[in-house]
Amino acid sequence: MDQRREASAGPRALVLLTERGEEHMNQSSVLRAAVKNAITHKARAVSAICILIGLVITAAGCASTDTGDTISGASPVEEIDAYIGDAIEPLSGNEQVLIVYFSQGESTRQVAHDLATVTDGDIEVIEEKRERRGFCGYMRAGGASSFKIASRILPGKCNPADYDIVYVCTPVWAWNLSPPVRAWLKANRGNIRKAGFVTVSGDTEPDKIARDMERTSGVDPFVVIGFSEQDFYAENRNQYETKIAALIEPLR
């Protein structure tokens, strides 16, 4: 009899354990559901506002303490040691070409200079009034790009209205047009006859940014090309040259 009780006590104890376990699981699922319900749209909006306030406070705090390096990391451009004119026959037309660019690292600068070589064009570098440095510079750059804020830039030397073709080259920041290039496009709206747009990014498609450049400048581009980090690696040199060639092909 005792043995039977003992024998049945084992499975019963297991059943009780399982029941307790299920009860526990049920309680935690209810809790999870309650938490999920608590995160309403309203709560998300409040979180977004808090993040925004945090960004503003960070940027304000950074204003006087920003002493780090510039915001771009090591550039793959350094690996390339080739003259673009050896691979691509330069344009032979009489059209006046201007290449405008902003570059925090080296990549966009490299594209702009190679474009100038194959078009025999002039170069205009966009410079910001305030340099971006370190973590705070990175945060400000990302924030301003996301909110489509144009930065303050120094006056340019060239007038785009004097040129038949203007290539505008921008790095991609936070999946957007960089603030200094936005500022230049805004300032020169109505002053550009024919434009090609170039984006340079880690790995972001150019389409959305080109549409923004078009809206900002009022010019429908005759060509849009996006360079990504991989295009600058020595082993992808052909890919890089193909994109440079595609930028001038419509002008041949």
Ligand SMILES: Cc1cc2nc3c(=O)[nH]c(=O)nc-3n(C[C@H](O)[C@H](O)[C@H](O)COP(=O)(O)O)c2cc1C
């Ligand atoms: C503030 C900041 C934001 C960036 N955001 C993006 C991004 O959203 N997508 C992307 O593909 N690359 C992004 N990048 C990488 C740059 O687009 C890429 O390094 C580009 O080559 C920079 O051009 P530059 O060397 O001429 O300055 C970002 C870089 C910085 C500094």
